[in-house]
Amino acid sequence: MKFPVFYSRTTLSFALLFVLLPGMALAHGDEIPSDPGIANDHFTRYGQSDRYELTLYYPELNAGEEAHLMLYVADYKSNRPIEKAELKISTLENPQLVFEVEPVSPGVYELHTTFSENKTHTLNVQVSHPNGADLIGIQGVTVGEKLPAAANEEVHLQETPVSSWFWFAGGLLLGGLLVWFVSRRRSRVLTTLFVLAGAWFSTPSWNPVWAHDGEEHGPKQKGGSGFGKSVYAPKETQFLFEILTQPIAIGDYQSATTMFGTVVPASDGLGVVIATQSGRLTKVNVRVGQTVRAGQTLALLQQTVNTPDQVSIAANNSSLAVQIETAKTRVSATKREWERLKKIEDLAAGRDVQAAEANYNAALAELQTLENKALGANAAANGRTLSLIAPIDGILGAFTLTPGSEVVAGQTLFTITNLGKVYVEAQVYDRDAPVVHAGNRFLVTCSTDDHKSAEVRLISQAQNMNPGNQSQRVLFEMDNPRGEFKIGEFVTVKALDNSTSRQISIPNSALTEINGKTAVFLKHGPEEFELAYVQTGEDDGTRTLILKGIEEGEKVVINGAYEVKMMYLNQ
Numbered sequence: 001m002k003f004p005v006f007y008s009r010t011t012l013s014f015a016l017l018f019v020l021l022p023g024m025a026l027a028h029g030d031e032i033p034s035d036p037g038i039a040n041d042h043f044t045r046y047g048q049s050d051r052y053e054l055t056l057y058y059p060e061l062n063a064g065e066e067a068h069l070m071l072y073v074a075d076y077k078s079n080r081p082i083e084k085a086e087l088k089i090s091t092l093e094n095p096q097l098v099f100e101v102e103p104v105s106p107g108v109y110e111l112h113t114t115f116s117e118n119k120t121h122t123l124n125v126q127v128s129h130p131n132g133a134d135l136i137g138i139q140g141v142t143v144g145e146k147l148p149a150a151a152n153e154e155v156h157l158q159e160t161p162v163s164s165w166f167w168f169a170g171g172l173l174l175g176g177l178l179v180w181f182v183s184r185r186r187s188r189v190l191t192t193l194f195v196l197a198g199a200w201f202s203t204p205s206w207n208p209v210w211a212h213d214g215e216e217h218g219p220k221q222k223g224g225s226g227f228g229k230s231v232y233a234p235k236e237t238q239f240l241f242e243i244l245t246q247p248i249a250i251g252d253y254q255s256a257t258t259m260f261g262t263v264v265p266a267s268d269g270l271g272v273v274i275a276t277q278s279g280r281l282t283k284v285n286v287r288v289g290q291t292v293r294a295g296q297t298l299a300l301l302q303q304t305v306n307t308p309d310q311v312s313i314a315a316n317n318s319s320l321a322v323q324i325e326t327a328k329t330r331v332s333a334t335k336r337e338w339e340r341l342k343k344i345e346d347l348a349a350g351r352d353v354q355a356a357e358a359n360y361n362a363a364l365a366e367l368q369t370l371e372n373k374a375l376g377a378n379a380a381a382n383g384r385t386l387s388l389i390a391p392i393d394g395i396l397g398a399f400t401l402t403p404g405s406e407v408v409a410g411q412t413l414f415t416i417t418n419l420g421k422v423y424v425e426a427q428v429y430d431r432d433a434p435v436v437h438a439g440n441r442f443l444v445t446c447s448t449d450d451h452k453s454a455e456v457r458l459i460s461q462a463q464n465m466n467p468g469n470q471s472q473r474v475l476f477e478m479d480n481p482r483g484e485f486k487i488g489e490f491v492t493v494k495a496l497d498n499s500t501s502r503q504i505s506i507p508n509s510a511l512t513e514i515n516g517k518t519a520v521f522l523k524h525g526p527e528e529f530e531l532a533y534v535q536t537g538e539d540d541g542t543r544t545l546i547l548k549g550i551e552e553g554e555k556v557v558i559n560g561a562y563e564v565k566m567m568y569l570n571q
Contacts, residue, residue: 081107118144243560261426394418
């Protein structure tokens with residue numbers, strides 16, 4: 001079946017037109033992003049020696065105008081801010097130029113000066129500090145240089161639609177001309193050549209891609225950089241987050257046997273105050289979280305007397321009341337007799353007067369004794385007050401007691417904890433029992449990610465077995481002056497071997513995890529860090545062996561690795 005020439009030419013023309021038209025899709029996936037370490041609002045220059053690392057921030061500088069520059073001074077090895085340093089700054093291009101140095105914060109100094117002409121300067125920074133004196137040059141400080149455009153991306157987005165429509169119109173016109181030319185020539189060979197040429201020039205370009213699924217692909221790079229990519233962190237951010245580094249070195253490493261345990265109170269580390277009698281609190285002298293001393297009165301408890309005792313006390317009080325009335329009558333009688341004899345003292349015998357006075361004093365003493373006894377009986381009838389005393393020094397735990405609270409005998413009223421010294425109860429299996437002896441060193445590390453650790457002392461070998469898993473219970477003693485380890489906290493106990501080996505090891509605080517893989521961050525420049533995946537070996541509680549991934553001499557982040565990780569993931 002043959003189609004009309006008109007339809008075949010029209011179909012071919014439209015096909016050729018769409019082949020030659022430029023694409024309208026605007027993709028940003030293959031664009032190279034701007035360097036995140038280069039700021040748009042200031043210039044950055046670096047200088048360093050084997051002692052110090054200098055980072056200089058400054059805005060656009062103009063001759064004759066007062067200039068304000070920010071200088072960050074850090075220790076070259078540890079990246080720790082250098083504070084209270086004496087800085088003297090000069091420039092070879094203008095020896096008469098005077099720089100005023102004003103400390104702003106630890107490691108941060110503001111420089112004030114006025115440049116006389118627009119030119120490039122080299123600043124010579126003389127550092128005087130207890131860590132050592134040094135002279136460091138910062139090159140490339142150009143007066144009169146303009147900052148790059150701050151909105152390159154916005155300009156690009158604004159110009160892209162105009163450029164695309166221009167190419168669309170041009171392609172449409174060119175396609176129409178080619179269709180007209182082909183239809184005029186009426187040559188199938190020429191038409192085929194144009195179609196093939198259009199298809200060839202419209203094919204997308206191909207770029208090499210390497211996959212990283214735990215394998216090394218693509219160009220090889222030195223050190224750990226073959227496993228990750230860089231992340232830029234401004235110096236002020238490093239100081240804010242206390243990002244510290246340490247040179248990687250081969251050193252002595254002690255292998256360790258790992259056990260697990262729980263922090264428990266020491267023998268004098270937990271005090272409990274229990275109500276010995278039922279009653280009512282009349283006064284509470286302490287609050288939750290207060291530090292108390294042994295022997296301190298915590299509260300007053302008024303004891304409640306039961307009914308049989310109250311009946312007995314009431315009967316006793318009735319008997320005492322009768323005795324008191326009798327004693328009062330006797331006091332009155334003896335007093336009258338003594339006063340009568342005193343009136344006739346000249347006629348009465350002196351012995352009789354003295355006897356009457358003695359009888360009166362005896363009756364009065366008997367009355368006072370009975371009244372005191374009655375007061376004690378009334379106090380017993382109403383209840384008696386007990387003082388609740390702190391048994392140890394420590395900190396009061398949570399309680400919900402107020403004056404007027406009713407308590408019962410045996411109720412726990414206050415709990416006092418002293419974390420200055422705690423015990424660690426570890427579970428030791430038969431295979432690890434040989435390393436648990438007094439000659440070894442033992443290190444305890446928390447099971448969370450804050451990597452706190454402390455040395456412990458073995459105080460008791462296993463005395464019994466855990467029936468659940470047949471492990472031995474071994475007790476260690478640990479000084480805990482800052483209270484970092486809490487009662488009930490799960491910990492890891494490391495039994496350190498006495499022998500050592502020389503290998504690369506880094507602090508546990510340097511390790512992080514990204515995409516399920518263990519990694520560290522290496523510092524390659526004043527503001528440049530790089531992710532490196534590592535293969536780890538055993539750890540001794542504070543340091544971990546590194547089998548592969550980093551080399552001696554590189555600087556690894558040992559504090560603030562989490563913050564660098566967040567910057568890496570968010571860039």
